[in-house]
Amino acid sequence: MESILSLLQTIGIFAAAIFILVLIHELGHFLAAKLFKMRVERFSIGFPPRLFGIKKGDTDYCISATPLGGYVKITGMVDESMDTDFAGSEPQPWEYRSKPVWQRIIVITAGVIFNMILAVAIYSIMFFSYGAQHIPAENVAGLYVPEASLADDLGFQTGDRLVAVNGNPTERYRFGNLVSIQDITRSQVVFDVEREGAVVRITAPADLLDLLNENPSFLDIQNALPSRIDQVMGGSPAEQAGFQPGDQVVAVDGNSVGYWMQMASMIRSAEGAIDVTVQRGDTTLALTVTPNPDTRTIGVGPVDPVDFFGVEYVKYGLFTSVIEGTKTTAENTIGIVQGLGRLVSGSISVRENLGGPVAIATVTREATDRGGWVGFWMFTAMLSITLAIMNILPIPVLDGGHLVFLIYEGITRREPSLKVRMVLQQVGMVLLIGLMVFVTFNDILRVIGG
Numbered sequence: 456m457e458s459i460l461s462l463l464q465t466i467g468i469f470a471a472a473i474f475i476l477v478l479i480h481e482l483g484h485f486l487a488a489k490l491f492k493m494r495v496e497r498f499s500i501g502f503p504p505r506l507f508g509i510k511k512g513d514t515d516y517c518i519s520a521t522p523l524g525g526y527v528k529i530t531g532m533v534d535e536s537m538d539t540d541f542a543g544s545e546p547q548p549w550e551y552r553s554k555p556v557w558q559r560i561i562v563i564t565a566g567v568i569f570n571m572i573l574a575v576a577i578y579s580i581m582f583f584s585y586g587a588q589h590i591p592a593e594n595v596a597g598l599y600v601p602e603a604s605l606a607d608d609l610g611f612q613t614g615d616r617l618v619a620v621n622g623n624p625t626e627r628y629r630f631g632n633l634v635s636i637q638d639i640t641r642s643q644v645v646f647d648v649e650r651e652g653a654v655v656r657i658t659a660p661a662d663l664l665d666l667l668n669e670n671p672s673f674l675d676i677q678n679a680l681p682s683r684i685d686q687v688m689g690g691s692p693a694e695q696a697g698f699q700p701g702d703q704v705v706a707v708d709g710n711s712v713g714y715w716m717q718m719a720s721m722i723r724s725a726e727g728a729i730d731v732t733v734q735r736g737d738t739t740l741a742l743t744v745t746p747n748p749d750t751r752t753i754g755v756g757p758v759d760p761v762d763f764f765g766v767e768y769v770k771y772g773l774f775t776s777v778i779e780g781t782k783t784t785a786e787n788t789i790g791i792v793q794g795l796g797r798l799v800s801g802s803i804s805v806r807e808n809l810g811g812p813v814a815i816a817t818v819t820r821e822a823t824d825r826g827g828w829v830g831f832w833m834f835t836a837m838l839s840i841t842l843a844i845m846n847i848l849p850i851p852v853l854d855g856g857h858l859v860f861l862i863y864e865g866i867t868r869r870e871p872s873l874k875v876r877m878v879l880q881q882v883g884m885v886l887l888i889g890l891m892v893f894v895t896f897n898d899i900l901r902v903i904g905g
Contacts, residue, residue, distance in 0.1 A: 468823050469816035470522070472835045474500060476570065476842050477525040483569030484527040487562040494549040497528040523812060529562070533876050534857075556865045563857045570843035571784060577836035579780030585829050586768030587779060588630035590676065592618070594764045595628060599678045599714035605666055606674055610657045612650060613717065617674065619647035630766055633674040676760055680715040684733075684755045691754020696744035698755060699735065706732035715757045723751040761825060787840050795844070811894030851876075851883030 477500055488495050494513050499505070501519035508517025519525075528534065531550025546553035551562070597614040600606045617625055617633055621644060625633075634646070644659040660666070666673075682704040687694050704712050707721040708729050722729065728745045744753050760766070771779055798809060810818070815838070822834035847855040856879070864870040 465820040480566040483565035487565035494530040583776035586770035615648040686756030688754035702733040813898030851879035
């Protein structure tokens with residue numbers, strides 16, 4: 456019974472987030488179309504078939520059966536409905552196709568713009584109402600610095616503890632990246648770190664801002680998490696090997712370990728069975744485990760960073776909240792775009808890093824469980840940015856595909872033929888359906904595999 460209630464709660468929280476995001480996105484298209492006096496035939500949350508709604512004026516406002524999306528049907532536009540009944544008649548003043556290119560571009564991009572505005576609004580309201588998450592500096596003992604990372608290139612070493620930036624003592628760190636794009640205000644940046652009892656000065660190059668844009672996880676708080684196991688997944692290699700929550704991993708194949716990301720990196724790069732030394736209370740144990748050959752993981756989870764580091768909330772005034780909300784949106788946008796780039800380039804695994812509706816629903820529930828309504832809204836803001844970025848990709852059927860058609864028309868002074876647009880729309884639809892099937896199947900495999 457408990458598992459059923461938990462599942463229903465997960466579905467409910469996820470549905471609420473998706474409803475908000477789709478409503479705001481489609482509202483952007485709708486208001487822009489109305490602004491330019493285009494006729495909107497339908498405003499739907501969800502895809503057909505239609506369940507219920509109300510018709511007011513020319514528009515049918517409705518809820519449809521297929522979740523995870525929505526649409527605004529504008530008269531005279533070739534959209535995902537593939538409706539071309541208007542093609543043989545003269546364009547009418549209220550039709551999408553009769554409007555100037557610049558107006559149609561605004562209508563097409565309005566959904567994405569509204570999603571970005573929603574993210575800024577959520578972050579700003581959260582910062583004003585609750586404050587931004589910060590970590591008292593004394594709660595962070597040190598950091599793991601991966602080889603060949605930006606921090607490694609600059610001269611940071613594993614175990615370093617950041618104590619000052621540009622001569623200003625760090626009394627608290629931002630939750631996420633201890634130092635990020637938001638903190639860099641000058642071309643010459645100097646970091647002071649505590650290393651083996653002494654203070655070492657690291658001078659960053661003048662192009663640090665550019666480097667941060669390429670490496671958004673610079674000095675990530677995740678790299679400060681200890682190698683202490685908080686969760687052992689049922690049926691995982693770790694459970695079969697005898698790992699327990701509370702175990703502190705101190706060595707992997709004889710190499711000393713102090714940080715979670717350090718341990719995870721060693722496990723990923725190991726071949727076959729590995730020997731792991733753990734501290735369990737006053738007892739030191741030697742365990743042997745064979746990572747999952749597909750994911751290169753053993754099925755364990757770290758401590759919650761919010762609880763472990765004693766995260767505090769620092770409140771901002773209204774104006775500062777809006778500024779910080781805008782900066783946070785920009786920073787997260789850069790991070791998501793770069794993550795997509797790494798997926799496309801193959802530098803990170805698609806299977807391990809691309810989640811579908813099941814994965815997103817699970818993470819939404821976890822964010823809400825950890826942070827309450829603050830966690831829900833902060834994650835919803837991140838989803839809103841993700842939805843905006845995905846929609847602006849130049850794929851037919853998506854807003855970005857329509858935008859490509861309009862840019863072509865603006866440059867050549869003639870729109871692509873109806874046949875070309877229809878074929879590309881159909882190809883885009885097949886690609887999207889294929890992607891949805893893949894990520895959903897991938898989610899199911901993750902659940903089955905633990």
